[in-house]
Amino acid sequence: MNIVVVGLSHKTASVEIREKVAFAPNQMEKPLQALVSLPDITEAVIVSTCNRVEVYATSRDIAGGMARLKRFLADYHHIPLETLEPHLYTHHGEAAIRHVFRVSASLDSMVVGEPQILGQIKTAYGYAAEYKTSGIILNRFLHKAFSVAKRVRTETKIASSAVSVAFAAVELAKKIFDDLSDKTVMLIGAGEMCELAAKHFLNNGARGVMVTNRTFERAEKLAEEFDGKAVRFDDLFDYLHKADIVLSSTGAPHFIIGPRDVENVMRRRKLKPMFFIDIAVPRDIDPKVNDVENVYLYTVDDLQEVVASNLQQRAEEAKKAEDIVSQEIGQFFKWLSSLDITPTIVALRSRFEETRQAELAKTLANWKDLTPEEQKRLEALTSAIINKLLHPPTSVLKQTGQGGRADLYVDALRNLFDLETAPPEEEVGELEE
Amino acid sequence: MNAVLFYSTLGIYFVATVAYLAYLIKPRETLGQASRWLITAGFLLHCAFTLDRYLEAGRTPITNLHESLSFFSLSIVGVFIIIERKYKVFILGSFVTPVALILMLVSTIFPTAITPLNPALKSKWLAVHTTVAFFGYATFAVAFGAAIMYLIQEHFLKSKKLGAMYQKLPSLDKLDDINYRCLTFGFPLLTLAIISGAIWAETAWGTYWSWDPKETWSLITWFVYAALLHGRLTTGWRGKKAAILAIIGFFVLLFTFIGVNLLLPGLHSAQSLDFLARTKKSSFPIWKPIVSHPDFPDGN
Numbered sequence: 003m004n005i006v007v008v009g010l011s012h013k014t015a016s017v018e019i020r021e022k023v024a025f026a027p028n029q030m031e032k033p034l035q036a037l038v039s040l041p042d043i044t045e046a047v048i049v050s051t052c053n054r055v056e057v058y059a060t061s062r063d064i065a066g067g068m069a070r071l072k073r074f075l076a077d078y079h080h081i082p083l084e085t086l087e088p089h090l091y092t093h094h095g096e097a098a099i100r101h102v103f104r105v106s107a108s109l110d111s112m113v114v115g116e117p118q119i120l121g122q123i124k125t126a127y128g129y130a131a132e133y134k135t136s137g138i139i140l141n142r143f144l145h146k147a148f149s150v151a152k153r154v155r156t157e158t159k160i161a162s163s164a165v166s167v168a169f170a171a172v173e174l175a176k177k178i179f180d181d182l183s184d185k186t187v188m189l190i191g192a193g194e195m196c197e198l199a200a201k202h203f204l205n206n207g208a209r210g211v212m213v214t215n216r217t218f219e220r221a222e223k224l225a226e227e228f229d230g231k232a233v234r235f236d237d238l239f240d241y242l243h244k245a246d247i248v249l250s251s252t253g254a255p256h257f258i259i260g261p262r263d264v265e266n267v268m269r270r271r272k273l274k275p276m277f278f279i280d281i282a283v284p285r286d287i288d289p290k291v292n293d294v295e296n297v298y299l300y301t302v303d304d305l306q307e308v309v310a311s312n313l314q315q316r317a318e319e320a321k322k323a324e325d326i327v328s329q330e331i332g333q334f335f336k337w338l339s340s341l342d343i344t345p346t347i348v349a350l351r352s353r354f355e356e357t358r359q360a361e362l363a364k365t366l367a368n369w370k371d372l373t374p375e376e377q378k379r380l381e382a383l384t385s386a387i388i389n390k391l392l393h394p395p396t397s398v399l400k401q402t403g404q405g406g407r408a409d410l411y412v413d414a415l416r417n418l419f420d421l422e423t424a425p426p427e428e429e430v431g432e433l434e435e
Numbered sequence: 436m437n438a439v440l441f442y443s444t445l446g447i448y449f450v451a452t453v454a455y456l457a458y459l460i461k462p463r464e465t466l467g468q469a470s471r472w473l474i475t476a477g478f479l480l481h482c483a484f485t486l487d488r489y490l491e492a493g494r495t496p497i498t499n500l501h502e503s504l505s506f507f508s509l510s511i512v513g514v515f516i517i518i519e520r521k522y523k524v525f526i527l528g529s530f531v532t533p534v535a536l537i538l539m540l541v542s543t544i545f546p547t548a549i550t551p552l553n554p555a556l557k558s559k560w561l562a563v564h565t566t567v568a569f570f571g572y573a574t575f576a577v578a579f580g581a582a583i584m585y586l587i588q589e590h591f592l593k594s595k596k597l598g599a600m601y602q603k604l605p606s607l608d609k610l611d612d613i614n615y616r617c618l619t620f621g622f623p624l625l626t627l628a629i630i631s632g633a634i635w636a637e638t639a640w641g642t643y644w645s646w647d648p649k650e651t652w653s654l655i656t657w658f659v660y661a662a663l664l665h666g667r668l669t670t671g672w673r674g675k676k677a678a679i680l681a682i683i684g685f686f687v688l689l690f691t692f693i694g695v696n697l698l699l700p701g702l703h704s705a706q707s708l709d710f711l712a713r714t715k716k717s718s719f720p721i722w723k724p725i726v727s728h729p730d731f732p733d734g735n
Contacts, residue, residue: 295674
């Protein structure tokens with residue numbers, strides 16, 4: 003049985019294509035059932051996120067399976083296959099396993115290490131499990147992918163640092179304040195990055211927002227958006243001491259906040275720490291403010307440097323993660339190939355044969371007055387018994403191997419008789435003699 | 436038996452310290468858990484050692500430098516375990532357990548023999564005074580560890596050098612909070628220690644306060660921490676200033692505890708000085724009581 007992957011991602015397709023092939027999250031039953039009703043497709047999982055659409059399936063015939071999956075994607079979304087095909091990638095065997103492990107571990111993401119993808123694949127698998135389109139192979143495969151992702155997460159620092167300026171600011175604030183839930187954010191001026199950062203602070207628990215702007219109406223508008231308080235620009239220093247985190251991005255040509263101002267503010271705050279983030283160019287806040295006790299000033303360049311070094315760290319961690327993936331592929335592949343019929347029959351036979359030999363030896367050792375002739379007959383008898391016993395399962399296995407769900411039997415046999423997952427090569431050879 | 440307990444404690448503290456230092460390099464949850472178990476096991480063994488010694492000597496074992504250093508170490512580990520559980524910062528152990536280990540190591544330098552207690556000092560106040568004092572010292576030792584961490588983290592944030600160490604250290608607020616919490620517990624303990632000491636002095640020597648160096652330095656230590664507490668409560672000294680004062684306070688405290696005994700003659704230092712005078716032929720003057728009191732016999 004083979005694992006086949008067909009899909010497209012942000013690396014191969016633009017958003018115009020991706021949105022056309024996306025599957026609606028709440029209507030997965032129809033496409034999943036359609037997939038498993040295709041000839042030779044026995045199991046299927048559909049992963050559909052804003053950055054990728056992928057189908058994982060099992061099929062006996064690799065090339066045929068891939069072709070069917072491609073055709074399915076095109077037909078289901080009513081796109082000509084010629085349009086879709088250049089964006090599609092296909093994997094099978096070890097490459098398919100590596101691909102899915104890498105995707106789950108967020109090594110193939112647009113932002114390497116982003117945490118959402120694992121949850122999205124878990125949801126996708128959830129649908130397949132609910133509609134019973136995933137079976138023994140994909141179940142085990144995806145659970146393995148989850149555990150690989152977990153290993154990567156715990157053993158590397160791939161997701162431990164912020165890779166956007168706004169997130170970097172939030173992480174810094176957490177290293178200063180620990181808990182943001184009683185902290186107030188002040189926005190001075192407006193600007194996309196400033197608002198984005200303010201949103202991040204609110205999402206991370208910040209208590210409230212104050213907004214000030216040279217145009218009071220704009221401040222009011224923005225304050226309303228954030229459910230905060232608008233402050234007149236001239237009253238800035240009457241309110242500044244109430245803010246713990248200050249985001250500044252005015253168009254002022256000179257510094258609007260200097261060290262003296264901040265010293266006064268700090269006195270009113272009883273030296274409670276403050277975190278200033280200066281996003282404006284030219285800068286709004288005098289860099290000397292950073293020298294005031296318990297005050298931390300970061301400019302947009304500082305934050306960008308943090309992001310750059312985090313990205314570099316992620317790239318280094320990604321190498322470790324790739325090693326983990328490689329290790330795990332070997333293990334899983336071993337299991338997958340053990341589902342093949344021939345080695346299973348060999349293993350089953352040798353398990354019986356070993357037992358027969360051992361028991362026979364024991365009997366002969368205790369029963370010394372047997373003639374060589376009688377010993378031979380005993381040997382023949384035991385051989386005949388196990389051959390008779392093994393005949394029906396062997397032929398059933400060979401028959402189902404022609405097209406049915408042999409992997410189910412194989413897995414069951416291996417568990418019931420405690421057979422090794424990967425029999426040595428030479429035993430396979432023996433059977434073919 | 437006693438020596439076995441002592442050296443097994445020392446051994447476990449050593450392993451626990453190594454584990455905590457390893458945690459500093461590789462902050463894995465399991466390593467932190469393991470370190471926590473180790474230090475807790477060491478603490479229980481240390482308690483057993485102290486109890487055994489108590490039964491053997493028939494008094495609180497804090498009467499010579501060996502016992503005192505060991506008890507100091509025990510209190511630090513005890514206070515650390517409580518604080519660490521409350522704040523869930525394994526990494527604090529990387530800064531505090533080495534202090535406890537070093538104190539234990541230093542205590543091995545001093546003679547371990549149980550010496551007969553100066554009859555004047557035999558009192559229930561011995562247990563009260565010393566235990567309270569040592570737990571006070573221990574809270575300040577943990578505050579010291581947190582303050583060092585604060586200064587390191589503050590340096591990273593100010594200079595914008597946000598390396599691996601910055602990632603591992605807790606937030607400034609948390610460290611400052613630990614510092615403050617320790618102060619609010621340590622200061623009353625220190626105050627109690629001084630008061631109970633004065634009462635004990637009154638029963639032993641007939642005078643509450645005799646300005647011997649230990650008393651003087653205890654008072655200096657008390658003033659340093661009083662200043663810190665006052666500053667915190669009124670003008671909001673916090674963060675860096677508070678951390679620096681906690682570090683200064685701890686050094687003054689260490690001097691009060693060890694330096695005074697070794698360098699300045701006085702009522703508290705009888706045994707250690709005797710030991711030094713006898714064994715090292717040191718230039719220290721053979722101790723004579725500054726306060727002459729009929730109940731208080733000569734130095735040996």
